[in-house]
Amino acid sequence: MGKYQEIERKFLVVSGDYVKQATSKQQIRQGFLNTDPERTVRVRILDDSAFITVKGASSADGTSRFEWETEIHPEEGRKLLELCEDVPIEKNRYKVPVGRHIFEVDEFLGANAGLVVAEVELGAVEEAYEQPDWLGEEVTGQPAYYNSQLSKHPFKSWTS
Template sequence: MGVEIERKFLVTRELWRPRNDGVAFRQGYLSRVEDRVVRVRTAGGAAFLTIKGRTSNVTRSEFEYPIPVEDAQLMLDRLCERPLIEKTRYEEVFGGHIWTVDVFQGENDGLIVAEIELGSEEEIFDRPGWLGREVSGDPRYFNSELSKRPFGYWDAP
């Protein structure tokens, strides 16, 4: 079984600058129920169908499969719930780990989130200076939730 152990943090905009060009992501949800989400995503020139289970602490099951880009684009345009998630993803290496930094656009403009995938929930890791408050336990920051209630409509983060 595929398992994802991930911690999520806000990024301090004034302290972080991308070191590469990033990759454009467009993603949408075919299903967003409490026990699972089914996501379609294009990332650069690739596309994926992903099924994620319910989160327990910072761990959840995850299954991801490559699909034809043309199929993904049709699903995003015709089948996925609205709004879609649009973001640019950057990778940053720090302390022996790869951090992904997502800069959101569209209805989630203004939100920047960093994620780190770990081998265990107890794994110790170094935190870059641009890292802000941890939001791993706040479901509002799940992409599936951001597609239901975008950041741009929040009263305060």
């Protein structure tokens, strides 16, 4: 199940227009067993499925990194979430087709409520993609927006 290279761009979202364009919505709850930037280990419950994911360090521009993921039994996922560090991440994820790509838009809940981020996975770092009107500032490679960091320093604790 695991892929070994993840290439994505991440953006802030400036309006709720993506909701009416979405083809699906999922509830996600996740936590981190390890948040070392060189190797994060994530446990994720996605609706009724569970996964464990290992991610390596990001490239210098933040667009790519090693990623391995495998599905686990949902009960194992719930037990592992109890062992995770810091604040769990809770969010709703919308899948929004835009041109040839699917944007995943995450509306964060709980300690990260108010933050909405969109990601698009690419086949290559320089691959072209359409940018919808609701896409705002690019935050690719900015660690504060990594889920592992949002679990340590939730959005609600940020100062303007």
